[in-house]
Amino acid sequence: MANxxxxxxxxxxxxxxIIAGLAPTAIHAADALQVNAGGPKVALARIGARMxxxxxxxxxxxxxxxxxxxxxxxxxxxxHKAANRLGINRMLSxxxxxxxxx
Numbered sequence: 001m002a003n004x005x006x007x008x009x010x011x012x013x014x015x016x017x018i019i020a021g022l023a024p025t026a027i028h029a030a031d032a033l034q035v036n037a038g039g040p041k042v043a044l045a046r047i048g049a050r051m052x053x054x055x056x057x058x059x060x061x062x063x064x065x066x067x068x069x070x071x072x073x074x075x076x077x078x079x080h081k082a083a084n085r086l087g088i089n090r091m092l093s094x095x096x097x098x099x100x101x102x
Contacts, residue, residue: 022072029050
């Protein structure tokens, strides 16, 4: 008999590797929220600078800021892709671990 694959409804998952790639940018922005460090305006400018390379406060473009934001995110995305190809995420799912994937 042929082995039939059952279709199932896709469930929401959280890719931890991609979230970890966003962590350096989030920490850099959170530093601006400390007492007397600039507040929300500076925090948003830091996020913008890391994701686009353009600093809205100074009006300058910085390629190094852009790479500090995107390099960890791309590494996390590649780790997530590798985990999918190696079957790690499928093993997590079949083990009954809800919501979390690499």
